[in-house]
Amino acid sequence: xxxxxxxxxxxxxxxxxxxxxxxxxxxxxxxxxxxxxxxxxxxxxxxxxxxxxxxxxxxxxxxxxxxxxxxxxxxxxxxxxxxxxxxxxxxxxxxxxxxxxxxxxxxxxxxxxxxxxxxxxxxxxxxx
Numbered sequence: 001x002x003x004x005x006x007x008x009x010x011x012x013x014x015x016x017x018x019x020x021x022x023x024x025x026x027x028x029x030x031x032x033x034x035x036x037x038x039x040x041x042x043x044x045x046x047x048x049x050x051x052x053x054x055x056x057x058x059x060x061x062x063x064x065x066x067x068x069x070x071x072x073x074x075x076x077x078x079x080x081x082x083x084x085x086x087x088x089x090x091x092x093x094x095x096x097x098x099x100x101x102x103x104x105x106x107x108x109x110x111x112x113x114x115x116x117x118x119x120x121x122x123x124x125x126x127x128x
Contacts, residue, residue, distance in 0.1 A: 025049055057083075
């Protein structure tokens with residue numbers, strides 16, 4: 001459920017913190033149609049690139065081995081917590097399996113959690 005407030009919290013967070021965040025690229029790949037002449041060749045894929053503002057941090061040792069969001073996949077050593085400011089790319093929703101490039105390192109999104117005001121996405125990401 002999305003929290004409805006008279007203030008756009010996402011924009012307030014972006015304007016207050018956006019200058020302190022690093023650029024983070026979200027790569028989303030979508031399976032396309034099959035080529036009619038080559039039905040066994042698989043599907044053509046399309047990858048969209050979206051630039052967010054955010055930050056990357058390590059999980060604390062007390063967080064390790066606990067679930068982050070709705071999945072039962074646990075936080076493993078080396079996983080990163082990536083915070084994305086949702087208002088830096090309105091209308092784009094990250095999902096498990098997407099790739100993230102931050103500070104020259106590529107990660108795969110394992111799990112996602114969003115705050116009730118839709119201001120941020122917290123991603124559990126693992127090195128690709």
